[in-house]
Amino acid sequence: MAGGIHCGIKASQRTAGPRKKDLALIYSRNVCSAAAVFTNNRVKAASVLVSRENIKDGILQAVIANSGNANACTGARGMKAALRMAELAALEMSISPSSVAVASTGVIGVPLPIDKIENSVSALKASLKGDERGHSDALEAIMTTDTRKKDIAVEIEIDGKAVRIGAMVKGSGMIHPDMATMLCFITTDASIDSVLLDRALRRAVKNSFNRLTVDGDTSTNDMVLIMANGGADSARIVSVESGGEGRNSYDIFYDALEYVCVELARRTARDGEGAAKLVTVTVSGAESEDSAVSLAKSVASSNLVKAACFGADANWGRVLCAMGYAGTAFNSEKVNVSFKSGAGEIEVCSDGQAAAFDEAKAKEILLQEEIEILVKLQDGTGSASVWGCDLTYDYVKINGDYRS
Amino acid sequence: MAGGIHCGIKASQRTAGPRKKDLALIYSRNVCSAAAVFTNNRVKAASVLVSRENIKDGILQAVIANSGNANACTGARGMKAALRMAELAALEMSISPSSVAVASTGVIGVPLPIDKIENSVSALKASLKGDERGHSDALEAIMTTDTRKKDIAVEIEIDGKAVRIGAMVKGSGMIHPDMATMLCFITTDASIDSVLLDRALRRAVKNSFNRLTVDGDTSTNDMVLIMANGGADSARIVSVESGGEGRNSYDIFYDALEYVCVELARRTARDGEGAAKLVTVTVSGAESEDSAVSLAKSVASSNLVKAACFGADANWGRVLCAMGYAGTAFNSEKVNVSFKSGAGEIEVCSDGQAAAFDEAKAKEILLQEEIEILVKLQDGTGSASVWGCDLTYDYVKINGDYRS
Numbered sequence: 086m087a088g089g090i091h092c093g094i095k096a097s098q099r100t101a102g103p104r105k106k107d108l109a110l111i112y113s114r115n116v117c118s119a120a121a122v123f124t125n126n127r128v129k130a131a132s133v134l135v136s137r138e139n140i141k142d143g144i145l146q147a148v149i150a151n152s153g154n155a156n157a158c159t160g161a162r163g164m165k166a167a168l169r170m171a172e173l174a175a176l177e178m179s180i181s182p183s184s185v186a187v188a189s190t191g192v193i194g195v196p197l198p199i200d201k202i203e204n205s206v207s208a209l210k211a212s213l214k215g216d217e218r219g220h221s222d223a224l225e226a227i228m229t230t231d232t233r234k235k236d237i238a239v240e241i242e243i244d245g246k247a248v249r250i251g252a253m254v255k256g257s258g259m260i261h262p263d264m265a266t267m268l269c270f271i272t273t274d275a276s277i278d279s280v281l282l283d284r285a286l287r288r289a290v291k292n293s294f295n296r297l298t299v300d301g302d303t304s305t306n307d308m309v310l311i312m313a314n315g316g317a318d319s320a321r322i323v324s325v326e327s328g329g330e331g332r333n334s335y336d337i338f339y340d341a342l343e344y345v346c347v348e349l350a351r352r353t354a355r356d357g358e359g360a361a362k363l364v365t366v367t368v369s370g371a372e373s374e375d376s377a378v379s380l381a382k383s384v385a386s387s388n389l390v391k392a393a394c395f396g397a398d399a400n401w402g403r404v405l406c407a408m409g410y411a412g413t414a415f416n417s418e419k420v421n422v423s424f425k426s427g428a429g430e431i432e433v434c435s436d437g438q439a440a441a442f443d444e445a446k447a448k449e450i451l452l453q454e455e456i457e458i459l460v461k462l463q464d465g466t467g468s469a470s471v472w473g474c475d476l477t478y479d480y481v482k483i484n485g486d487y488r489s
Numbered sequence: 490m491a492g493g494i495h496c497g498i499k500a501s502q503r504t505a506g507p508r509k510k511d512l513a514l515i516y517s518r519n520v521c522s523a524a525a526v527f528t529n530n531r532v533k534a535a536s537v538l539v540s541r542e543n544i545k546d547g548i549l550q551a552v553i554a555n556s557g558n559a560n561a562c563t564g565a566r567g568m569k570a571a572l573r574m575a576e577l578a579a580l581e582m583s584i585s586p587s588s589v590a591v592a593s594t595g596v597i598g599v600p601l602p603i604d605k606i607e608n609s610v611s612a613l614k615a616s617l618k619g620d621e622r623g624h625s626d627a628l629e630a631i632m633t634t635d636t637r638k639k640d641i642a643v644e645i646e647i648d649g650k651a652v653r654i655g656a657m658v659k660g661s662g663m664i665h666p667d668m669a670t671m672l673c674f675i676t677t678d679a680s681i682d683s684v685l686l687d688r689a690l691r692r693a694v695k696n697s698f699n700r701l702t703v704d705g706d707t708s709t710n711d712m713v714l715i716m717a718n719g720g721a722d723s724a725r726i727v728s729v730e731s732g733g734e735g736r737n738s739y740d741i742f743y744d745a746l747e748y749v750c751v752e753l754a755r756r757t758a759r760d761g762e763g764a765a766k767l768v769t770v771t772v773s774g775a776e777s778e779d780s781a782v783s784l785a786k787s788v789a790s791s792n793l794v795k796a797a798c799f800g801a802d803a804n805w806g807r808v809l810c811a812m813g814y815a816g817t818a819f820n821s822e823k824v825n826v827s828f829k830s831g832a833g834e835i836e837v838c839s840d841g842q843a844a845a846f847d848e849a850k851a852k853e854i855l856l857q858e859e860i861e862i863l864v865k866l867q868d869g870t871g872s873a874s875v876w877g878c879d880l881t882y883d884y885v886k887i888n889g890d891y892r893s
Contacts, residue, residue, distance in 0.1 A: 128813030128821045158809050160822065160842045193806025194843045305810050388792070389888055396889025402597020405562050406709050409532030417532045418564065438564045439598045478882050484793055485800025 087111045087219040088212030089226030092205035094191070094198060095153035105153075106226035108202060110209050111270055112147040112178055117312035118276075119145035120283035121186065122290045130157035130306040131167035136186040139171065143279025145312050146181075148270055149174040149209075150188035150227050152255070156197040157189075157305040166199040173206045188268050190229055190255060190306050224253040227268050230483055231257045235352045241341045243334045246319035248275045250341050254349045256307075257358045267353060269294065269309040271345065275338055276315035277322040284325070285339045286311050293346035296378060296471045297354055298386045309346070354472035359479030361454070363472065364394050368460045371467035376413045378469040383411035384458060385473030394456060395475035399424060399447035401433040404458060419463040426453035491515045491623040492616030493630030496609035498595070498602060499557035509557075510630035512606060514613050515674055516551040516582055521716035522680075523549035524687035525590065526694045534561035534710040535571035540590040543575065547683025549716050550585075552674055553578040553613075554592035554631050556659070560601040561593075561709040570603040577610045592672050594633055594659060594710050628657040631672050634887060635661045639756045645745045647738045650723035652679045654745050658753045660711075661762045671757060673698065673713040675749065679742055680719035681726040688729070689743045690715050697750035700782060700875045701758055702790045713750070758876035763883030765858070767876065768798050772864045775871035780817045782873040787815035788862060789877030798860060799879035803828060803851035805837040808862060823867040830857035 091104040121140050123133050132150075139145065149170050156163045167187050175182040189197065213219055224234050238251040256267025277285075290309050315321070325335045355363040366385045371377035384390055387407035393400040401422045408415065422434035428450045432440045450456070495508040525544050527537050536554075543549065553574050560567045571591050579586040593601065617623055628638055642655040660671025681689075694713050719725070729739045759767040770789045775781035788794055791811035797804040805826045812819065826838035832854045836844045854860070 126810065126813035127815075127818070128809050155806070158806055158821075158838070158841055158843070160840070162842075192804075193810060194838065196843070305806075305813060388884075392885050392888030395885060398889065400597075402559070402562055402709075405532050406530065406597060409530035409709060411531075414531070417562075434562070434598065436564070437562055438566075439562070439600070476885055476888075478885050480792075481796050481799060481880055481882050481885060484796030484880075485802065 086113070086213040086215045087223035088209060088214060089222035089224070090205060090208050090212045092209070093201040094151055106222060107151055107153045108205060108209055109150045109223040109226035110147060110174060110213060111223055111272065111312070112213060113272070113312060113314040115314040115316060116184065117145050117314040118143060118279035118282045119310065119312045120279060120286040121308050121310040122287060124305060124307040126305045128157065128305045130155055130189055131159060131163040132156055132170070132187040132189040133306060133308060134164065135167040135171055136188065136308060136310070139183050139186055143283070144184055145186055146184040147174055147178055148186040148188060148310060148312070150268065151197070151202065152190050152227050152229050154191040154195055154197050155189050155193045155306050158194040159196055162196055166197040169199050170202060173203060177206045177210045186310055188227070188306070188308060190227060190268055193305060220251065220253065227253070227255040229255065229257065230358055231255050231356055233352070233356045235349055235356060237345050237348050239341050239345060241337055243275065243319040243337055246317050248317045248319050248338070249273060250275070250345055252345050252349055254353055256353045257356055267294070267307050269349060271309070271311040271342070273311065273313045274316035275313050275322065276317070276319055277313045277338065281322055281325065281335060282311060282313055285335070285342055289339070289343040289346040292343055293350040296382070296469065297350045298382060298471065298473045351472050354474050357474035358483045359477040359481070360474030361477050362394055362475045363455045364391070364458065364474055365456070365470055365472055366458045366460070367468065367470040368462065369468035370462035370464060371415065372465040373467040374469055375467070376415070377467040378471065379413040380408045380411045380415065380460065381469055381471035383407045384460070385471045388476055391473065391476035394451065395477050397448050397451035399433050399442070399444065399451060404460065405434065405437065408460070415462055415464055421461040423459040424450050425457040425459055426450045426455060428453050490517070490617040490619045491627035492613060492618060493626035493628070494609060494612050494616050496613070497605040498555055510626060511555055511557045512609060512613055513554045513627040513630035514551060514578060514617060515627055515676065515716070516617060517676070517716060517718040519718040519720060520588065521549050521718040522547060522683035522686045523714065523716045524683060524690040525712050525714040526691060528709060528711040530709050532561065532709045534559055534593055535563060535567040536560055536574070536591040536593040537710060537712060538568065539571040539575055540592065540712060540714070543587050543590055547687070548588055549590055550588040551578055551582055552590040552592060552714060552716070554672060555606065556594050556631050556633050558595040558599055558601050559593050559597045559710050562598040563600055566600055570601040573603050574606060577607060581610050581614045590714055592631070592710070592712055594631060594672055597709060624655065624657065628659070631657070631659040633659065633661065634762055635659055635760055637756070637760045639753055639760060641749050641752050643745050643749060645741055647679065647723040647726070647741055650721050652721045652723050652742070653677060654679070654749055656749050656753055658757055660757045661760055671698070671711050673753060675713070675715040675746070677715065677717045678720035679717050679726065680721070680723055681717045681742065685726055685729065685739060686715060686717055689739070689746055693743065693747040693750040696747055697754040700786070700873065701754045702786060702875065702877045755876050758878050761878035762887050763881040763885070764878030765881050766798055766879045767859045768795070768862065768878055769860070769874055769876055770862045770864070771872065771874040772866065773872035774866035774868060775819065776869040777871040778873055779871070780819070781871040782875065783817040784812045784815050784819065784864065785873055785875035787811045788864070789875045792880055795877065795880035798855065799881050801852050801855035803837050803846070803848065803855060808864065809838065809841065812864070819866055819868055825865040827863040828854050829861040829863055830854045830859060832857050
């Protein structure tokens, strides 16, 4: 079940219309196996510290999350507020505070107005719904500069039973690989051991959210969290090994989870702050997969490449330049680069040098909303995709005056 | 002596007025001790490879440089063109090709029109002048998106003789620490052993250009090069040790060289592509100097911090966030942050938490053209400054369509 309300943390309403939701609750009647990946920023929000502690036993039953305030760089007072958030949700739902995860997102360094949450927690409980509406309210309540709702649900079959995985994500700026990247809450009615759930989540995040970059800034608050409540009555997944013939349950579950994470990572890049375009960088033929990821990230993170994508400028030299400072070896004389989109595909660099290409066609390809930069190397069989976005006037506008 | 002309590499003149210079020559009648630092991008322009080879013996007599074309990612043909550039200058000046350094800057991946240089090399020689005018012509001829001429000259006294150091730099985009960062040519009439010159240059670059960031992109072409021709008739500097009382000649020379490099690094940040502001980040009280550099670079490189500087938004949380992902340990509960400019100084963060501060005053401070972000830690005695700039609409504009 999920719900979301306005409790008053998101302050000023500049425009008329309904007040923006800023407090969300996700709750399961059953105790859940749970796992999470947290930001690796050394400055961690109080919510991250509390959630990391509460998930240690692999068990959760609820997540309480607010937007409009990151509760980071807020000292002992912030820590107290985060613990109180867990306690308030626990009291309201009659569960243990240690089975509640806490998440916050918003401005850093402003004390969290915990009294507003205290005053609204019964209303928050009352907003819980088991249907699409409750899910949607919760998602709205964790959004900040996001311009779209980013959620997904899939259904798979495990041992003849229908199992569902649903997920919501918020994230638009302060997004860069090698961290948990944003708030993402995933729920499933699968039954799975928490150690296996942790293993599946870490691998899925590595292949999805950690291959995502919007602006190179790693946030203080981010987490990807999954709760599995076993409500589907499917056989419990307790091993990665197959119990019999065909694909085993763990693999079926993992594939669906990775699909969910990759899809949300792509949508997060597409909804990057100010982004006009989704830019997917795929490197193949690299020495290893790690090497492909490193090269692709360097290209997708380059402000110059991002600005060229915005301007639909087929400036492939910047792609090679960004690969050159990735810190990964590659044979720069055996690099082919193509641009691809719904409007076609065009090779712009062959064996590390300019290919003869039609500039007008390249421009047409780069004017599309979803662009692929395909880099082919001849160093091995490693390949990987990284998702990013273009750098636009709106990114500067949004971030030039975020607080006021 | 120096000179600069238009040879036709910078093609289209969109506006009326004199044709843009694109070919420069710096020449000394005497053979010079020489040293250089080159980009550490794995993709290196042909000019970098040729110059690196020619400077191995510590001797140079001339530099030929063009703008409008980087001669990078141009394969064997590009290598041939770079060698030919050295040869053309050498033939014209009747010196050995191995005593000529070559530099190029401009678009990557387009074959260098070496015939245009071939046709213009006598005119280039004819443009050589020993005065300010020749220097100015050469500087114009290496500029690309630069909006200002960045040069400096200082005079020091070594053993009772006046010794001069002059320098010119081009660089505006594709600028990030840990590389040579741009084209910078330094000349001096000091007499100094090339091993010592190399030592002085490396240290000065580490403390200046390698503490500079505009957009996080490390170029394929950059070099900082110094030539010392001994024309001042001062005693040759052959040791870092003092020969007698007072400060020794090496130290006097080094201090002047570092001053020249730091000053040009600052001006390059100020003239960063689209930059409206020079942002100096100073970290003090860090565990070590390296740690201070790493933290300051992370802050100065953050797109979110840069956009906040553009918007004059006192968003200090982004400063702590950027420090948190710098990969360097620090006590985040003992961080003080102040903003400073000609309009005053204001503390915005104390002990890792919000300080009570006057938002209007902070805005006034951040609206100035030169801003300092002062970070005070309590982890040790390491301190360092890094120079950067804000992220503006114009950066996106300039780089959205650089080639056309």
